[in-house]
Amino acid sequence: MTQIRIGQAGIPLSCKGRTNKDGIAYTHNQLDLNAIEIQFVRGLYIMADEEAAFIKNFAEENDMEIHVHAPYYINLAGEADEVEMSFEKIMRAATMADNIGAETVIIHPGFYGENSEKKTMKLIIKNVKKITGMMKKEKIRVKLAIETMGKQKVFGTLDEVIEVCKSVKDVVPVIDLAHIHARGNGCLKERKSFEEMFDKLVPLKLKKYIIHVTGVLYEDGNEFYHLPIKKGDMPIAPVIEIILDRKYTATLISESPLLEHDAVYIKLQVEKAIMKRTGKEEAHYKDLSEIA
Ligand SMILES: [Zn+2]
Structure with a gap:
């Protein structure tokens, strides 16, 4: 059944406690959101077993979906030692992700460097195969997710x-809308361009679309930095409309500098879109029964 999940990347700004444990509880209890992307982005992240167990149990009991973001600097198309280091970072993040019951560990795959696009593709595929093999060997159930850059x-x-x-096999995309938009120098404005984007993904037969959402400042096809959704020039209404029209199951993660404030904004936009369809004056993003 189609389902929409919404959350933010990291501990909410308005959450007093600054641990991931505080963050997931606050996201559920105070914000009424049902997803979180936990950030293991800075160096070697260590999480105590007790905190990991709390997060896992809390997520199970409260129907929270967890994703994990691995350290930013990973290069699966680099020199041997760089690839080796990237494997280590991914394995560490994946192990942690598994401990807390996450669905995916999200990576930035790498750089072209001096190589052609074709050669880079070959290297990335080879090394993604290797790392998923290593994950399987360690019985890690978390899926490797690759972000659009x-x-x-x-x-x-x-x-x-x-x-x-x-x-x-078992590798899924993370559709970072702002990255696609910036790289295409503002390509995502009309519903049609969002449709074309989703059409490209159809052959993957995804059970779930994991989507990063934020406003973005860009120039000449390069992202500069993230902006609040409303300050950017990429609309989010078409994404929501397409998800509802196509009955996709989707997880929308706010990566905006306003984090949970924009996650709540996304939630309100989803509810507005549901109300438009039902003609009612109330809606809840978790309840799609009337439009399914
Ligand atoms: Zn990322």
Whole structure:
């Protein structure tokens, strides 16, 4: 059944406690959101067993979906030692992700460097196969997720990410809308362009669309930095409409500098879209029964 999940990347700004444990509880209890992307982005993240167990139990009991973001600097198309280091970072994040019951561990796959796009693709596919093999061997159930990237010199156009997902079993895309938009120098404005984007993903037969949402400042096909959704020039209404029209199951993660405030904004937009369909004056994003 179609389902929409909404959350933010990291501990909510308005949450007093600054641990991930505080963050997930606050996201559910105070914000009424049902997803969170936990950030293991800075260096070697250590989480105590007690905190990991709390997060896992809390998520199970309260129907929260968890994703994990691995450290930013990973290069699966680099020199041997760089790839080795990237494997270590991914394995550490994946193990942690598994401990807390996350669905995916999200990575930025790498850089072209001196290599051609084709050569880079070959290297990435080879090393993604390796790392998923290592994860399987360690009985890690978390899926590896590859993000679409927002700069020209970084591997990760939508087409490239789709190609990797087609080539390696159990690897899924993270559709970072702002990155696609920035890289295409503002390509996501009309509903039609969002439709074309989703159409490209159809062959992957995804059970769930994991989507990063934020406003973004860009120039010449390169992302500069994230903006609040309303300050950016990429609309989110078409995304919500398409998800509802196509009855997709989707998880929308706010990566805006306003984090949970924009996650709540997304939630209100989803509810507005549901109300438009039902003609009622109330809606809840978790309840799609009337429009399914
Ligand atoms: Zn990312």
